[in-house]
Amino acid sequence: MSDDTTPGGFLNSYTLFLMAMASANVSAGFHRIAADQGLSVPEWRVLACLYDRRSASVTDLARLSLMEQSRLTHLIGRMQARGLVDRRRSTKNRRSVEVTLTPEGAVLAADLVRQAKAHEKTAILDRLGGEDTRVFHSLLRKLMAEPA
Numbered sequence: 001m002s003d004d005t006t007p008g009g010f011l012n013s014y015t016l017f018l019m020a021m022a023s024a025n026v027s028a029g030f031h032r033i034a035a036d037q038g039l040s041v042p043e044w045r046v047l048a049c050l051y052d053r054r055s056a057s058v059t060d061l062a063r064l065s066l067m068e069q070s071r072l073t074h075l076i077g078r079m080q081a082r083g084l085v086d087r088r089r090s091t092k093n094r095r096s097v098e099v100t101l102t103p104e105g106a107v108l109a110a111d112l113v114r115q116a117k118a119h120e121k122t123a124i125l126d127r128l129g130g131e132d133t134r135v136f137h138s139l140l141r142k143l144m145a146e147p148a
Contacts, residue, residue, distance in 0.1 A: 030119040034112060042067055042075055043084075044112065047101070050085065051109040055100045057090065084108065 011017045034044040045065035049056055058076065062069040076099055079085045084105035090096040101109055125133050 026123040029123060030116055033115050033119065037108065037112065038082075039112075040075075042072075043079060046072070046075065046079065046099075047084065047105065047109040047112060048116070050099065050101045050105070051113055055098050057093075057096045057098055058087075059096065061099060079105070 007013075031041055031044075034041065039047070042065060045067075046061055049061055049064045053060075056064070058069060058073060061067075061076075062072045065072065067075070076085060076087060080087060083102055085099050086102055087097050087099045090098045128136060
């Protein structure tokens with residue numbers, strides 16, 4: 001049923017739908033770049049997280065990559081078999097597993113980060129301009145913050 005009070009109906013003004021569609025639209029081009037490297041989107045997210053952090057627990061990676069921990073554990077196993085990551089017991093917490101990039105994974109991650117930045121520039125930053133980008137980033141960080 002259409003919402004007659006909103007021009008274009010419910011979805012045209014539903015913020016979560018608009019955010020999801022915008023993300024899918026601007027991400028599609030980069031996801032093809034990752035796929036050309038044989039990576040799924042979740043694998044790319046893991047590489048990007050490790051590129052920034054050098055090392056992360058499986059728990060932290062699950063949160064940052066937006067994946068269930070059990071699914072992530074399986075994915076890390078595939079990435080390890082491919083030679084992109086290593087995992088070992090944490091020296092700080094024996095119950096925790098730390099994941100790091102291998103040298104091959106670090107090279108791939110660095111190359112993909114470079115391509116992601118170039119894609120972001122043409123797909124988003126150039127389209128929004130400097131001031132809109134600053135405001136947009138500020139609004140996104142506000143939405144990402146934990147509610148008070």
